[in-house]
Amino acid sequence: MKPRLETAAMDALTVRLFDTIDEGNMAWIIPADTALRHAFGNALIDLIPSYTTLLVHYDCRQLGFVEATALARNALNDLQPADIQNGQLHEIPVWYDASVGPELAPVAKRAGLSVEQLITRHCGHDYCVFALGFAPGYGFMGLVDEALATPRLTTPRQRVAAGSVGIADRQTAIYPLLSPGGWNILGRTAVPLFEYAKRGEPLFRPGDKVRFKAISKAEFEAAGGDITPLAERS
């Protein structure tokens, strides 16, 4: 493992570990995150891990560019992979229904599956959380069964309801709060991801696993879910 360091800004470095997305990347990204946090200490302003990289934003009042680069290089010198089986598994109940998941039918049709088969496949994998970003508590997860991979909508929706569960290419995610978005929406969960993120304790973190579980409308409503339909185009 030879991490590459790149200049991202006056006071930020990108640590590049991989060139492709793979569930195995997290075994290296997570220990790199720990090592960098430890090495930079209170000179660290923000550390943003993603699929293949970590962005290190440091306090340039405390550390110069040359020092920061050396610090990052040393911190990653003897990096060892972590056991990512340690990541927590989260079960997310989802009400898959055309009213809150307008792309259920088109995605199923594209994959040559019935809607039931699509739901079974979407629930059939423990997805790896690669990164949090886009919105507070929004987790980029994958990899979705190749047969289900569907490109983003040509025109994004202005409003995607909180809790919406979607697919884009081989990724899947849950919208924590009402926001614009271009993913194919299959259903909705009542799990309040935004509330967790707002407290600084996101439900899941990079390296965790997420498993979706299909529930009925009654179960969704009992869990406090909002059944307002999602407009096909809004």
Next chain:
Amino acid sequence: MSTATLSVKQAGPLALIQDGGRFGVGHLGVTQSGAADWISFYWANWLLGNPLDSTALEIVLGGNLTLEASHDACLALAGADLDARIDDHPLAPNTCFTLKAGQRLIFRQPRAGLRAYLAFPGGLKAPEVLGSRACTAREQLGGLHEDGKPLQTGDQLVWLSEKPQAVRQLPEALVPAMPAQHCTLPLVLGSQAAHFAGRSLYQVFNQPWKVDQRADRMGVRLTGQALNSRLGGIISEGIPLGAVQIPPDGQPIVLMNDRQTIGGYPRIGAITPSACARLSQCLPGTEVWLQPVSATQAQVDHRKQLAVWR
């Protein structure tokens, strides 16, 4: 707590509670936020002897935002000239002033710059979320009502100290110039710079860029001769403040305080924090030039800027 309050008689298009920003939470997907022109924001707080990142009001455009004082209040104004008036009397920026009980402070329209900063003794009182009081509409975080909304008619502003720590004057020579034309923005090359054609790397620095209408606290689009990257998109990665991303149409977008934390367009580098402050004051149509600077030199300049307030 202040006895005096300001009540919002008329909300303008966009007035936001801001502080230095929300840091240490980027890994949760939470954006940095904070005052876009942090230099003017620091001056506003400095005028009252506040800690420099005390919570203040970022007033964009003005648009007849009207604030009325319940009691006499000593405040400070810095940043853009939004043709501010106390009742009918003009109020120049970069000063401390007293708004007397019953008087109204009105921000009309931009005469130079885009964002004015109104500071209060001790800083504004507002609930803290994830370590900051900065208001981010897209994330529904911060602000008076913790919903990320800008000031609304009927809101009441209260601040932490009865009296300011100091009542200072800003020396004429130090007044930040509001960018008019030919504003220069230092840029540190990096990220995917190696994947741009040589001609594009030349064009970045050798043409005037025009600030587009599509400009807000998330990003500012620049228009000019297109820059071509050999990469269409990249695997999404963390984005620093000031990052200059080039979408497939070749027109750069400079990512500002409310940017998404990670993104997948190739970037040619990032402009410096001081350049972001200046760019945030540019009205659409303003011409800007990008200028190469090394990370080390940019840091030296940044420390020099910070030393002004010491």
